Amino acid sequence: MGRVAASKRRVTIEDIAARAGVSIGAVSFALNGRKGVSEETRARILRVADELGWAPAGAARSLAEAKTNTIGLVLARDPMNLGLESFYMQFFAGIESELSPRGYGLLLQVVPDLERELETLRLWRNGRRVDGVVLVDIRQDDPRVSYLAEHPGLPTLVVGDPAFAGPHASVWTDDAAASREAVRVLAGLGHRRIARIAGLEELAHTRIRDDAFLDELAAVGIEGEIFRTDYSAEQGAAATTAALGSVHPPTAFVYDNDIMTVAGMSAITQLGLRVPEDVSVIAWDDSVLCRHTVPTLSAMSHDVIAFGAHVARRLFEVVAGAEASAHLDSTPRLQARGSTAPPPSTG
């Protein structure tokens, strides 16, 4: 009976202390690898801890140390559209690859809108639920950026251009350069009219890509147009159809994600045009998908797993007290595949 009751109770360092014949302080020292106990005692304590199947009580440790060993990430997205974004799962995996070795966990929250995201951040900050947060999908004048700036105390890492990161540390990709490369390559193939099927206008990187796109069009002396979408396959297809129905249809498209590219390509085909003979297309996020469509998709390629790992490392620097700074990740490069070619020779 006593044994059952004992096995029910959670094993604490007090149990270890009793069994090893030392004080709980000594146990704490031993378990945390700090000096203050002899190697002999330490070994004995560790053995006992192992025998008892002890594991640190996260809550108690958090309370005493005033740290939680977790990193938070809130995502304000419509769940319906979330599945398509191959980006996030890989991004998480990259983050995790840095968290696990440090014994950190990732607290994830998916909320329907920005307001709830802000509310979550407020709770996490005031309640010390996480040691740091990663902010994604940054907007222009992002309320999360300003909230965390005005209420310091929660180490923050912004995923996006430093121009929108306020006083926080950031890790960013040079989307402007990438956007220009796409235009340049298409112009080099001979295209004279390019459509950009862009994502949500509110997102900061959309504007950055837009500006660079228009800029480079002017620089190389060709025409182009931007179509606005919500990243969905439907709007991607619709924008494509609209563009091709105009008086001066483009001969090339640059899409802001991979799913719109697939949908757009299908729209192009339905209009009786061929990819890449009649129309070229470039996807933004590269994914396995791009390698297996017919034709294969030329895409702006980026190592998202490494990107996530980079983000995590920089956040840990901030958590450790480092000065906030901006860090440029590798620039997405065009991975040319079967969906890009010279335009049909003008008759």
Place this chain on the structure above:
Amino acid sequence: MGRVAASKRRVTIEDIAARAGVSIGAVSFALNGRKGVSEETRARILRVADELGWAPAGAARSLAEAKTNTIGLVLARDPMNLGLESFYMQFFAGIESELSPRGYGLLLQVVPDLERELETLRLWRNGRRVDGVVLVDIRQDDPRVSYLAEHPGLPTLVVGDPAFAGPHASVWTDDAAASREAVRVLAGLGHRRIARIAGLEELAHTRIRDDAFLDELAAVGIEGEIFRTDYSAEQGAAATTAALGSVHPPTAFVYDNDIMTVAGMSAITQLGLRVPEDVSVIAWDDSVLCRHTVPTLSAMSHDVIAFGAHVARRLFEVVAGAEASAHLDSTPRLQARGSTAPPPSTG
């Protein structure tokens, strides 16, 4: 100065108590909506708490209540292949939809292999890091199932067939019925030889789908074969090519996920065959992708977000102390689109 110092310190219920002129006990009662304080006092306390921007300290609450308000989920997957699975992001979103309203968080961990997953579970259990766990990608004789069965105390919800859930609660889809439906529909169209491009053999549902597939083939009196893959696009394409190169090539394929379907379709096209005129294909997980390929993909369709929500609800029942039981989620149904048709008439 005093003000700065004060604003640096975290706001505790003690601060609220002092400001409201009551004891911390009263504050606790008020904040948790328990009786023990008058409505008038409660209102005052809530107002003060709001003014001070107080939020509960998760760690302290966890320690006192012996609960963490978080649910854990470990994923043992190669990060590289993770991005493609539209399944998980939607699944998470579904889970979240039930967690958020309850003030629960989702602790996510992505690890490279099953052994590390087991290690994580051990830590979570012994350290009381989570109130419950969701087990996905269940295998035959899954060590996680047996570990948690032999070391009770961590409420567990198995996502998968109850036959593999041990003593734990489970939420499952009738993959056998779905597998049979796929065969039946293809047979109904006139196909006499079907290939199933299956996923990882270790996973319990793979075997279930296999058995049902073979069973139904026999029932309707047609032929078929199973090809084993690791869910990757590469192996999906390779298996497709291999099948079509055999002496008696199949006229229809059933793939175990959507990404292999896309890759397989591309392999079929490269062999000079057309979908669906020469070969029919069915994808397992339905996704936006399936609606936008050319041709559109017929798929075994399932509401994954609702599935995730269902899983979360059942886990909460277990956490609340309910008896473990198995719950059948809706059965995936064939969503017929453009990739299925009668086979070419035999010459």
Place this chain on the structure above:
DNA sequence: TCGCTCAGCTTAAGCGCTTCAGATTCGAGA
């Protein structure tokens, strides 16, 4: 008037850990 109940509030004991100010021991230097 007395005694009782009960709402409303206070007190204090935990929850399991870290940490820091001592206490104790032991060996080396003077």
Place this chain on the structure above:
DNA sequence: TCTCGAATCTGAAGCGCTTAAGCTGAGCGA
């Protein structure tokens, strides 16, 4: 032989909260 300091270990406070138990005074029946 005595002193001092380093090494090792103990004791207790404290992290912010919940909650059982205790206290107080008002209201009420007898």
